[in-house]
Amino acid sequence: xxxxxxxxxxxxxxxxxxxxxxxxxxxxxxxxxxxxxxxxxxxxxxxxxxxxxxxxxxxxxxxxxxxxxxxxxxxxxxxxxxxxxxxxxxxxxxxxxxxxxxxxxxxxxxxxxxxxxxxxxxxxxxxxxxxxxxxxxxxxxxxxxxxxxxxxxxxxxxxxxxxxxxxxxxxxxxxxxxxxxxxxxxxxxxxxxxxxxxxxxxxxxxxxxxxxxxxxxxxxxxxxxxxxxxxxxxxxxxxxxxxxxxxxxxxxxxxxxxxxxxxxxxxxxxxxxxxxxxxxxxxxxxxxxxxxxxxxxxxxxxxxxxxxxxxxxxxxxxxxxxxxxxxxxxxxxxxxxxxxxxxxxxxxxxxxxxxxxxxxxxxxxxxxxxxxxxxxxxxxxxxxxxxxxxxxxx
Numbered sequence: 001x002x003x004x005x006x007x008x009x010x011x012x013x014x015x016x017x018x019x020x021x022x023x024x025x026x027x028x029x030x031x032x033x034x035x036x037x038x039x040x041x042x043x044x045x046x047x048x049x050x051x052x053x054x055x056x057x058x059x060x061x062x063x064x065x066x067x068x069x070x071x072x073x074x075x076x077x078x079x080x081x082x083x084x085x086x087x088x089x090x091x092x093x094x095x096x097x098x099x100x101x102x103x104x105x106x107x108x109x110x111x112x113x114x115x116x117x118x119x120x121x122x123x124x125x126x127x128x129x130x131x132x133x134x135x136x137x138x139x140x141x142x143x144x145x146x147x148x149x150x151x152x153x154x155x156x157x158x159x160x161x162x163x164x165x166x167x168x169x170x171x172x173x174x175x176x177x178x179x180x181x182x183x184x185x186x187x188x189x190x191x192x193x194x195x196x197x198x199x200x201x202x203x204x205x206x207x208x209x210x211x212x213x214x215x216x217x218x219x220x221x222x223x224x225x226x227x228x229x230x231x232x233x234x235x236x237x238x239x240x241x242x243x244x245x246x247x248x249x250x251x252x253x254x255x256x257x258x259x260x261x262x263x264x265x266x267x268x269x270x271x272x273x274x275x276x277x278x279x280x281x282x283x284x285x286x287x288x289x290x291x292x293x294x295x296x297x298x299x300x301x302x303x304x305x306x307x308x309x310x311x312x313x314x315x316x317x318x319x320x321x322x323x324x325x326x327x328x329x330x331x332x333x334x335x336x337x338x339x340x341x342x343x344x345x346x347x348x349x350x351x352x353x354x355x356x357x358x359x360x361x362x363x364x365x366x367x368x369x370x371x372x373x374x375x376x377x378x379x380x381x382x383x384x385x386x387x388x389x390x391x392x393x394x
Contacts, residue, residue: 141383302381305329342373
């Protein structure tokens with residue numbers, strides 16, 4: 001409720017509204033006096049307003065009881081009472097929403113403390129991630145961009161088309177490292193940009209995925225963060241600089257119920273925090289923060305702008321147009337994941353490059369007849385955009 005006098009209010013109406021709602025506005029009578037004197041240019045004492053209000057309410061009660069007011073006046077007063085009741089209801093709704101927000105904040109704080117406690121000893125005692133520059137050759141100003149999406153750490157599946165478990169996860173991480181190094185030797189690229197495009201963990205999104213979990217969400221988060229930190233540290237030895245960009249996915253969220261989701265609650269944040277702590281001694285590694293939104297990457301690579309999203313909030317026929325209008329920048333390409341398959345398009349010269357799934361086909365996808373090849377993409381870029389796409393097939 002506004003403490004200022006409204007343009008439609010008379011002095012008496014304004015005084016009555018403030019006095020009637022002093023508790024709602026968090027004011028004592030001294031506070032009411034200070035406010036009204038300031039707004040009305042008066043110098044009354046507290047007792048003047050208090051006595052005026054008391055006499056007004058007594059007069060109103062007497063008038064209603066004895067029907068001395070006209071019907072028009074009573075109708076107007078009843079309307080004012082109704083407005084005040086509506087205002088009280090709005091404040092009560094706001095209080096309920098704020099309490100719900102505090103419950104979520106409390107849960108997030110608890111999860112963060114649990115995660116920090118579980119990794120504190122490991123971070124301090126784990127093998128240091130050392131920077132030991134490899135003997136490599138650079139050929140011009142080009143960059144490799146590694147798209148990492150839908151790792152789904154913690155997922156377990158075995159079917160005719162795909163096997164994925166703890167052991168396979170680490171095998172694919174090592175394959176990703178070795179092939180990226182091989183492509184650096186082939187291209188002579190100076191820079192590496194890693195686009196972490198969400199769904200790094202399997203999480204607890206819904207019951208079907210929860211049945212397939214072998215780790216808790218916190219354990220998934222800790223282990224995928226360590227794996228990505230080691231991947232980055234290893235690759236940093238083969239490039240002049242390495243830049244990490246990240247967005248959240250839908251499997252990363254803390255709450256398994258979408259209606260309880262708060263955008264700031266994501267295990268993905270813990271991954272970034274962990275990587276920053278583990279990689280702080282690497283002089284050529286930079287972990288970027290998203291300027292516009294936690295679910296939109298805006299990266300500058302060799303003088304060109306690239307966008308990155310997970311994809312669960314976007315429609316691929318319109319994602320280029322929507323992001324361009326939102327960010328007010330014209331991208332060379334947009335990177336995405338989420339649909340677990342290779343897909344590309346071009347709209348007015350802007351490339352849409354959708355990454356495959358790291359984890360591959362699970363039981364849900366199989367039963368839905370949505371088979372796809374497990375792979376990630378490694379892009380070779382120069383000042384004109386993409387020169388080539390290398391597929392890391394698992």
